[in-house]
Amino acid sequence: MPSETCDAVENFLRDVDDQISCKLGLDSVNEELRAHIEDRMEFYQEYGLDGEEACRRAIRDMGAPDVVGLELNQSHRLRTAKPLLFVILALMLTGFAGEMLRLGISWTLADTISDVLYFKYYFWGLLALFVTARFGYPFLLKHTKGVCIVSIAALAAVGGFWILSGLFPGVLDKIAPNVPYFVHRLLWAIFNSSIFVGAVQLAVPVGALLLYRRRKDGYRGLLLLFFWQIFLVLLSGRNFWSESTYIPVLLLLLACLGISLYLSARGEFRIPKGRGMALSVLSFCVLLALWAAPKWDRVKENLELCVNPDARASVTTAWDDSYNNVLIRELLGRACAFGKIDLTDEELVRYGTARWYYEDGPGNWNDGRETASVFDSLERHVETRMQHLDEPALRDILPQHYMENYRASWWILRYGWVPALALMLLVAALPALALWTAFRIRNGLGRLVSFSAGLLFALQTAVYLLEGLGFQFGGFPNLPFVAEGTISITGSAVLAGLLLSAYRFDTVLEEKKEPGATSSGSGR
């Protein structure tokens, strides 16, 4: 194209761009319009016009650039998922208020500052939410490969540390005194169960990224996701081969199953849909078996504890999770529609000391089946509890950490079923809106990452509510932004921020697809 012709096209495009308020992603718009003008020029040139005249006519055919620009401005703009953002902020406020009520509000300035500092995770969460919403998706789009590599490297480093500490424990003991304190703290935190929940929250979208990048490589994508999950399951086994990792691991496996089923159903893999779905389910079953097999007895005990906690009463010492499940179910049956559960002082003492659970009559413990040692232990337990129950209240009879683990039950018992159901609807609105927003995203990568976030929110919420209503299995997941917070609030904020960001930039930033790759996989 002659240079003056180029100038005319570029001037046209510049005039179009001037009318579009969001300047991000204009390259893609310009490229499309430029290609159109060039096609039209070729058409005119085939009819014998010279380049300059062909260009002039091609530009004329496009119409007035300001009109084109103004109309493009209607769809080329940043969007905000307002309902989702509102629910996230409302949940953060609910969680924050719940924590304040749990610990007791003090109205002195010094105590208020101290309380506010204690809830730093909410402030970190807010910061993470807005930073991720503002920069998350453009960064992910630009550095998809880098994010995958860094995530794998980080996991490999932690895994390497785990293997080393197992193989050469003495060496680590020698090194430890020379390691700076903050490195010590960091390594400890990596194996802490709370941060493991956060790690799982971030590992799920990373798994989705890995799968998405390799979705056209036949079975390799599914295999990569399989190994990614194995890696994380092994990581959970280091210090916490215990109940505290049951739920995070289950969430990880279920979320990854959901992601691979979703991509299979959309025909994104270059294998038949049915085969992709069958392989996804098979890999889930294999991973579940690999995870559960080494500790099957404990998993079975936890299943019994969840489904039929009464059956474990005779082998329970006191105050454990089967007790919690029985107590919660018993109390929920007596809750009111509105207001606090009605309990007499005598009942409060019997529930508070756990005497109601073990004692079938005066001096008759668990129908006389308990051994002498257990009997003594129960008596001591009741005596100890009695010392703290001078003026028994509802909060004294609920399981430890009740307002963290059993927040839904607490709402029901303290405020009644109707207000509690309203709060639970607010909680359920997060996954519902997250998934609804995700399905409105047109870019494949943004939609999948958002879907993985929405799915994880849905699983966390469902499992938390089920466990909190007296069906506990192992540890608790976090209720996003509301309970079991600390580091997981940051994890939830990053997930929600990614979702908001993918939606925000969806109509502005185009995902660069490799030739032949499509977002819907409809076999084009």
Add this chain to the structure above:
Amino acid sequence: MDRKMMAASTSMLLLKLLEEEDLYGYQMIRRLEARSDNVFCLKEGTMYPVLHALEEEGAVESYEKTAENGRTRKYYHLTKKGQRTLGKKREEWETCEKAVRAVLEGGASFAF
């Protein structure tokens, strides 16, 4: 043809073209011209806002493909939602067309 009348039916016509096969913008313009015997000659630049709006509402999806001459084209593909939208728009159009025809031809009238 009157611009306003054209604008009202542009999205339906574009969806109809995409029902048959995936096309890029310039191809759609050429098809429209050819099929309508050059009656539908819209300002070409104004087609893109319509396409982008359809994409935003999920009626079409786009993907890039490199042509033999090395030029990258942005192809549009009709989604299931787009098929439903097309069906609805077509029904509306047929109802409207029937009503306009009835008025122009001085057909059925009801006295009260």
